[in-house]
Amino acid sequence: PSLCLPLTSIVAPNGRKVHLLPMDKVPTNAYVFHMNWSFSIGVFSGIQVRVHWTLVAIIVLLLMGSSEVHILMARTMVILGVSASILLHELAHAWMARRYGLDVNGIMLSPIGGSAQISGYPENPREEAAIALAGPCMSFALGCSLAIVTDFLQLDMLFMWLAGAN
Numbered sequence: 001p002s003l004c005l006p007l008t009s010i011v012a013p014n015g016r017k018v019h020l021l022p023m024d025k026v027p028t029n030a031y032v033f034h035m036n037w038s039f040s041i042g043v044f045s046g047i048q049v050r051v052h053w054t055l056v057a058i059i060v061l062l063l064m065g066s067s068e069v070h071i072l073m074a075r076t077m078v079i080l081g082v083s084a085s086i087l088l089h090e091l092a093h094a095w096m097a098r099r100y101g102l103d104v105n106g107i108m109l110s111p112i113g114g115s116a117q118i119s120g121y122p123e124n125p126r127e128e129a130a131i132a133l134a135g136p137c138m139s140f141a142l143g144c145s146l147a148i149v150t151d152f153l154q155l156d157m158l159f160m161w162l163a164g165a166n
Helices: 032-036 053-064 069-099 125-153 157-165
Strands: 009-011 017-019 038-044 047-052 103-110 113-119
Touching (some): 047 053, 053 069, 053 103, 069 113
Parallel strands (some): 047 103
Antiparallel strands (some): 009 017, 038 047, 103 113
8 A cells, every 4th residue: 555645624823724726727827916026027939928027117216226337237147148148048948848749838937037937847857857947057058158258258247157057
C-alpha cells in the first residue's frame, strides 16, 4: 500500500476544514485575480505578456529619485534591460513548454520576477527538467552575450552589470 494519499482537504489554522481541488479540476481562470491587477504590453510569439501594476509603481518611484538626465537615462536603461532579460527568461520556459505540446496562457512580469502560465503537465521528468532549465539557460546565454559585447565594444559598466545580473 502506498503512503502517498491524494490530499483532498486540510485544516486551516482557524480550525475550519478546507477542501482542495485536484490539479486537473482547478479552473483555468484561477489566475484571473492577478490578471485584473495587470495590463497587457503585447504578444510575443503568440504569448500574451502582462505587467503587474506594482512593477509600474516601482519603476515610477525609481525614476522620480533624480532630475539629472544622465541618471534618469541610466536608470531607464537598467529597468529596460532587467525587464527584457526577465521576459526572455520566461519566454524560454514558454517556448520549451510549447515544444512538448503544453499550452501557455501568458507571462506575467512583476516586481519579484516573472511567471509563465503553463497549462498541463509534461509527460515525463525529462521534459519537466527541460522546461525548468530553459529559463536559466537563456539567462546564462544572455549574460555571456552581454559580457562579450560589452568587452568587445568597451561599453559602460552598466552593460557589464546587466551581464552579471543574468
